[in-house]
Amino acid sequence: MILEIITAGTYDSWNNFKMNIKITHKWLLDYLDTDATPDQVREYLSLCGPSIESVEKIGSDYVFDIEVISNRIDYASVLGIAQEAVAILPMFGKKAKFKENPLEKYNFKKYYLTHDRDIDNKKLNIEIKNKFLCPRFTAVIIDNVKIGTSPKFITERLIACGIKSINNVVDVSNYLMLAFGQPVHVFDYDQIKGETMIMRESKKGEKIVTLDEKEVTLPGGDIVMEDGSGRLIDLCGIMGGLNSAITEKTKSVVLFVQTYDKVQIRKTTMSTGVRTVASTFF
Structure with missing residues (x-):
């Protein structure tokens, strides 16, 4: 998130x-x-x-x-x-x-991907319709996730900084952004229909229900993510979709660390009135 x-x-x-x-x-x-x-x-x-x-x-x-x-x-x-x-x-x-x-200190040099080992990987098909929407795309699937409370020091720091502690997965994403200035987003892998994510520009009049449970009508040209069923699951760089949110039932997570076209993000923020810390970073 x-x-x-x-x-x-x-x-x-x-x-x-x-x-x-x-x-x-x-x-x-x-x-x-x-x-x-x-x-x-x-x-x-x-x-x-x-x-x-x-x-x-x-x-x-x-x-x-x-x-x-x-x-x-x-x-x-x-x-x-x-x-x-x-x-x-x-x-x-x-x-x-x-x-x-x-x-x-925190890099992936000491880790290696599961396809280097004899492990059955989860599948995720990614398609980016226009490479200029997202110059840098990074995603990883994290399996066997247990949703729970965050360590005390994370909870205390987030609350002191004015951010509500939700659960360990969501809290880590918020903690990372405050620590390093890089927004990240997490999806519930099992809520991504067809194991497919397609990044594209929105069509005028398309709607998405965001994580704050508000329905947003898009003016068109916004960076969005749809799954294999055609549902919009992310208003990219601004706020995720409620239909792919982390819940207490989540077992697998897709972690996104992206770089989006800042002009597109600014236009969407101005036209929809949906302003988040993440959109300001992008």
């Missing part, structure tokens, strides 16, 4: 969409080695980079409320703020360096 929260965003005088994200100080320190206090992080970064509008103490942690404008979406994540801190804090005499690069 792409982070399914409607942003409390606004447009500035240049028609740039602005939103706010929240991250916690302890989460930031997963990646950042610094001697700056939370208040110093807020003050110094706001002078030279991201506008951190407030820092609030919650329990034993602090929560940063950060304004993000559309031309600086690169810092809209925990890792993005850590990168800003590494560049800015030393100018004010504060130590700031990466503990490790998570983009190097």
Whole structure:
């Protein structure tokens, strides 16, 4: 599930969409080695980079409320703020360096695909009608999934950042986006009819019921995904379809990590009024 929260965003005088994200100080320190206090992080970064509008103490942690404008979406994540801190804090005499690069740590080099072993793979036929809709397509099927509650630290961080904890699969997708700034989406594999996914442009008047249970009438030219039965199961880059959502009965998951045509996403967002954090990232 792409982070399914409607942003409390606004447009500035240049028609740039602005939103706010929240991250916690302890989460930031997963990646950042610094001697700056939370208040110093807020003050110094706001002078030279991201506008951190407030820092609030919650329990034993602090929560940063950060304004993000559309031309600086690169810092809209925990890792993005850590990168800003590494560049800015030393100018004010504060130590700031990466503990490790998570983009190097978390990769697939130590894993290998199931077709390299004697394992019967699940099948998924993918067809992209227009390659310009999605310049980079990545998907993997994860089998034998057990739906349950998330680890406590994930739940606490999401709630502190204003995101409802739903279940372990949905929470991980939201956690990854806040951590790295890359929206991801998860489908229930068994709800994808015909084991087929076709990415195409929508036709004028087509409808999809999104994860928030609202029916959206599409103007046409929107990036959508249909399954083998012709049902629309994803309003790509914005919000998934309710008919392929993760439920307590889900056993297999399709994980999507995509790069979509940003112009198409912007047009759909403006014409339908459906704005999510994910659509702003894309």
